Amino acid sequence: MIELNHVTKIYPGASQPAVDSVSLTVPEGEICVFIGPSGCGKTTLMRLINRLIPITSGGISVDGKDIMGLDPIELRRHIGYAIQQVGLFPHMTVRDNIATVPKLLCWSRVKIDARVDELLTLVNLEPKTFRDRFPRQLSGGQAQRVGVARAMAADPPIMLMDEPFGAIDPINREVLQDEFLRIQEKLKKTIIFVTHDINEAIKMGQRIALLKEGRLIQTGLPDELLNRPADEFVKSFVGADRVLKRLNLLKVKDAMMTNPVHCRSEDLSEKVLEQMVKNDLAFLIVADRERRLLGYVNQYDLRGHKGHAGDVARKLTLTVSPERNLKEALSQMLGYDLGILVVVDEDGRIQGVLNSTTLSTLVGSTYDERGGHWGRITAAGRIL
Template sequence: MPDPTAGVGIELSDVTKRYPGQEHGAVEDFSLRVEPGELLMFVGPSGCGKTTTMKMINRIIEPTSGSITIDGEDVLSLDPNELRRHIGYVIQQIGLFPHMTIAENIATVPKLLGWSKARVADRVDELLRTVALDPGVFAHRYPKQLSGGQQQRVGVARALAADPPVMLMDEPFGATDPITRLRLQEEFRRLQADIGKTIIFVTHDFDEAVRLGDRIAVLSERSRIEQCDTPANILADPANEYVAGFIGRGAGLMRLALIPIGEVPLEAPDDSSAALGVQDSLRDALDLLVLTGGQRVNVTDESGSVAGSLTHAGISAALGAPRLPTGTAP
């Protein structure tokens, strides 16, 4: 398997899955490349084949035809169990072993790989801290003693335990309440910025795809790719009516959430205005303008000094500006 310390590419070429007795395949002629270190979101309605497509990568489901490679290596030539030990897998149901402690759950794959006890213990502590769970508090608890959000974080930690180059995530936050889900998304976005894994993430929630993904593959029946591009480009220019309908209303607000204030021109400051930082988004600025009823919001730079201000007109103008870089469609 590839070096786990480096991002690796995944390539699917003409991948098809047909079940006996079905007129059409569950997945037909699916081709896509995931770049090293990229977080690619699969978005589509229930039954479109997005989970089936993802599961063929780690051979939980065997493809009928086509090829799948990771870092140029044909996964169909590998022992399936050995393959899965080098691919992190996180599912909505989490799948923690109820009779094992949290530390034992996280240590499952490293132990199978023959890691020493000391190395396993160090890795468990490291990962619990990475997902914001104190090892001294949580390592020796059992899954039933954790909240749903805490269990989901342990599921992510377990998938990362052997430092796999690839992670597959199947609606991992779908079973949590909206507040917990948002927090998990923010934690995962922070985590991915640090670890840079190559990740395929299945979701039916377009807001989640926009919030997390480097690119989004919008899938329709039998995993047909309707559009694959950056969130900003899909929101600004849907490829067809299907994609536009999947996005739904609020595309402008979702686009604003992707644009940092620091990327747009500022006007002269107003001493009486509320302030945001250049790292905040245009959506944050619009929220503040609506809440305060003000005409403009001040913007502070990294040093805390007021760098300028932003008005409703400035926010609207930013939506009309070209967004780069353009993602690569399959």
């Protein structure tokens, strides 16, 4: 746990504090994202925490201990730091850069080599190719990833990461973010993560702290910042599309309507049609006995048909898994003309449906959709 108590930093000769009475707790095992405009004091705060610069007033404690009472070298071994400018040692290979702290801790060569290769793989750099390179032989994004690996080398319980993925292209960045979150699930480190990118903040942070001119303006869960921005500054910082951004935080299973109305493949077409007319449904989902999705029928196909609904069911080419995030689901839905998405699990069993009404209700929009072609899709259950 990291606790900041009215932390203030005034650089020598400066007229304004770089950090101004910031109080904040980062609970153990959580990622707290610092975000804010350039020069708002993010890097300064990190350097105060690991005592690279002296504090002017206020207090900082790490795991309940005041950092002023700790040996600075010991403190820094406890805290991994990926600095903003990467700062690899130019005369040392990638391996030796990553091995800096393990060497200080007198790990064996075998253990160090294994750790270096493990970390390079983790940050998506092929160990064989990159292990023996010097920093000048790396691209900016590759160097940054080596910087992240170096910060993680001795497996410190606390990590300070200053824009660790800033120089990395969007695709690799997503890969690293996902990988990082996956590891964090297991390792549960206490992490302060700085970014300029609000989307990254929403994705990575359990908590977000928004700073402006050295002051903490708002801190809270990502959803709180998006849903209840404290003032106009926060509102403009999180962006006009904050409602859409909230979709990134939610999963399909959080928004879907469970037990959607459907019929079975063995139901007689004329009965199904009768019920569809009665309930004003233009389309209907068709399932088998195990609730596996077979497709859908429309009134036109059923009219005059003497067999079973399953015989005339059309395939639904697009379905979505309950674990996908809502933004991806919405974008699929918009590219598809039926206006709903059927949610199926790995075995093809129907779990629910997603339509624009449920989505807009969830994100707090007032958009009122009356069911469209699917009629009263919210009427749950079997139609026959």
